[in-house]
Structure formats: C-alpha cells, structure tokens
Amino acid sequence: GAGVSQSPRYKVTKRGQDVALRCDPISGHVSLYWYRQALGQGPEFLTYFNYEAQQDKSGLPNDRFSAERPEGSISTLTIQRTEQRDSAMYRCASSLVSGEDTIYFGEGSWLTVV
Amino acid sequence: GENVEQHPSTLSVQEGDSAVIKCTYSDSASNYFPWYKQELGKGPQLIIDIRSNVGEKKDQRIAVTLNKTAKHFSLHITETQPEDSAVYFCAAKVTGGGNKLTFGTGTQLKVEL
Numbered sequence: 001g002a003g004v005s006q007s008p009r010y011k012v013t014k015r016g017q018d019v020a021l022r023c024d025p026i027s028g029h030v031s032l033y034w035y036r037q038a039l040g041q042g043p044e045f046l047t048y049f050n051y052e053a054q055q056d057k058s059g060l061p062n063d064r065f066s067a068e069r070p071e072g073s074i075s076t077l078t079i080q081r082t083e084q085r086d087s088a089m090y091r092c093a094s095s096l097v098s099g100e101d102t103i104y105f106g107e108g109s110w111l112t113v114v
Numbered sequence: 115g116e117n118v119e120q121h122p123s124t125l126s127v128q129e130g131d132s133a134v135i136k137c138t139y140s141d142s143a144s145n146y147f148p149w150y151k152q153e154l155g156k157g158p159q160l161i162i163d164i165r166s167n168v169g170e171k172k173d174q175r176i177a178v179t180l181n182k183t184a185k186h187f188s189l190h191i192t193e194t195q196p197e198d199s200a201v202y203f204c205a206a207k208v209t210g211g212g213n214k215l216t217f218g219t220g221t222q223l224k225v226e227l
Contacts, residue, residue, distance in 0.1 A: 004157070031213060042120075042203045042217025043158065056214060091157060095213060101146050103213060105157035 002026075004106030006092050012112045013082055021077045021109045023092030030098050032075050034067055037089040037108070046090075049075060050098045082113045116141040118206050120218025127194050128226055135221045137204035138186040146207040147180060147187045148215070153200045161202075162189070194225045 005024040013019050025032045031050050035043035045059040051072040060066070064082075069075040079086055089110050093103040117140040127133050139147075145166040150158035164171045164178045164187065171178050175194075180187040191198055201222050205215040 033213060040220070042118075042205070042220050043215075044217070045214045048213060059214070093157075099213065101148070101163065101207070101213070102160055103215070105150075105159070107155070107157045 004092055004094050004104055006090075006106040006109050008109060009107065010110045010112075012114060015082060015084060015113055017082055019079045019082055019111060021079075021090050021111070023075045023077070023106060025073065025075070025092070025094030026096075026104060029094035029096050029104075030072075031095040031100065031103075032069055033093040033095075033103060034075070034077050035091045035093065035105075037091055039088075043091055043105075046077070079111075082111075084113050087111055087113045116144060116206055116208055116216040118204060118216050118218045120204050120221060122221060123219065124222045124224070126224045126226060129194060129196060131194055133189075133191045133194055133198070133223055133225075135189045135202055135204070135223070136186060137188070137206075137218050138184075139206040139216075140185065141206070141208050142182075142185065143208050144206040147178070148205050148207075149176075149178060149189050150203045150205065150217075151200045152203065152220075158203055191223075194223075196225050196227060199223055199225045 033048040034046040037043045047057040049069040064080045067077045089108045091108045093105045095103045148163035152158045177190045201220045204218040
C-alpha cells in the first residue's frame with residue numbers, strides 16, 4: 001500500500017477482554033515496528049520484526065502483550081485481559097530494509113479500556 | 115538504556131520568527147538523531163535527521179545541530195509559518211540497537227499570525 005495502514009483506528013473494550021490490533025506495512029518493507037504512545041508523550045518502543053522473525057520484544061510491558069507477523073507482511077499486536085493502563089495509541093511503523101534508519105509510521109490505533 | 119529529554123514542552127512564536135527545540139541524550143553510543151513532526155490525528159513524520167559524524171545539517175527552513183561532547187542536539191526552524199504548527203519529537207538510536215528509537219516527550223509548537 002501507499003502507507004502504513006492500521007486497524008481499527010479506534011477501539012473501546014471492556015477491562016478483561018482481549019484485543020487484536022492489525023498493521024499492514026508499506027508494500028515490500030522488510031522491517032516492522034510496534035510503538036505505544038500515551039497522551040502527551042513520545043512513542044515508546046514495544047517490538048520489531050525483520051520479515052516474520054521477531055528480533056526484539058524487550059519493550060513489551062508484560063506477558064499479556066504479544067505480536068506476530070507470520071508471513072512477513074501483516075502483523076498483529078494482541079493484548080490479553082486488557083487493563084485500563086493499556087489505554088493508549090498503538091503505532092505501527094515500517095522500514096524498507098533491516099537496519100534502515102528511516103521508518104514510516106501509520107496513523108495508529110487508539111485503544112480505550114473501560 | 116537511552117534517555118532523551120526534550121525542551122520546551124510548548125513553544126509559541128509569531129509567524130516569521132525562528133523556533134528552537136532542544137534535546138539531550140544519555141547514551142554516548144547513540145549515533146542517529148531524527149526529528150519527527152506530528153500533526154493532529156496523524157502519525158509522526160520524519161522531517162530531518164543527523165548522524166554522529168556531522169555537526170549540522172540543513173534542509174530549506176529547518177536545520178539540526180549536534181554536539182556529541184555535550185550530548186545534545188537541536189532543531190531550528192526559521193521563517194516559521196502557520197503550517198509549522200504541530201508537535202515535534204526528537205529521538206535517538208543506540209548503535210547496534212536495531213531500530214529501537216528512544217523518543218523525547220515532544221514540543222507543541224504554535225505559530226501565531
């Protein structure tokens with residue numbers, strides 16, 4: 001696609017429910033990143049993939065958070081048993097090649113846990 | 115890990131004036147310093163970047179300076195225009211840290227007519 005596409009753009013869920021956020025990177029981009037951005041803060045790294053391999057998941061807050069990219073293209077970030085503190089903007093980004101400095105962000109998925 | 119501090123958190127300037135945003139970083143191994151502009155409802159967009167082997171880079175009305183010794187870098191916008199109004203984020207990347215960018219907390223720039 002022309003840009004990084006994320007869905008849903010807005011999600012309201014009840015505490016305790018599982019949520020899946022989807023990212024479709026720019027076509028042909030090897031690397032895919034997930035960041036979380038709280039209101040009034042900068043994006044915070046969660047995890048990233050090269051192709052289908054998860055290279056670094058050190059930013060995932062706890063084991064309720066997981067991500068996958070099974071075919072090296074679309075990625076899903078899953079949050080199990082959501083809590084109110086999970087409410088934030090979740091941003092996906094991609095880059096053309098592994099190690100490329102320039103990354104392109106999507107418009108994000110705004111998650112509200114009530 | 116890397117820590118990036120950004121100041122000021124808000125900045126209001128008159129159209130045509132200059133704006134300066136400053137960031138400091140903690141890890142001397144960082145070698146890449148991008149600046150992102152985030153407009154309302156949009157994702158961050160890269161506007162300029164600098165690597166540790168240069169001290170200054172300019173692109174039309176925007177410029178970035180880097181002082182490795184002091185571990186700080188700055189964004190300069192000259193002849194500001196209303197469309198420059200946005201939130202600006204600085205970031206730093208540690209050598210060998212994959213593409214794990216550490217961002218500052220952002221500066222809300224408002225350019226007033």
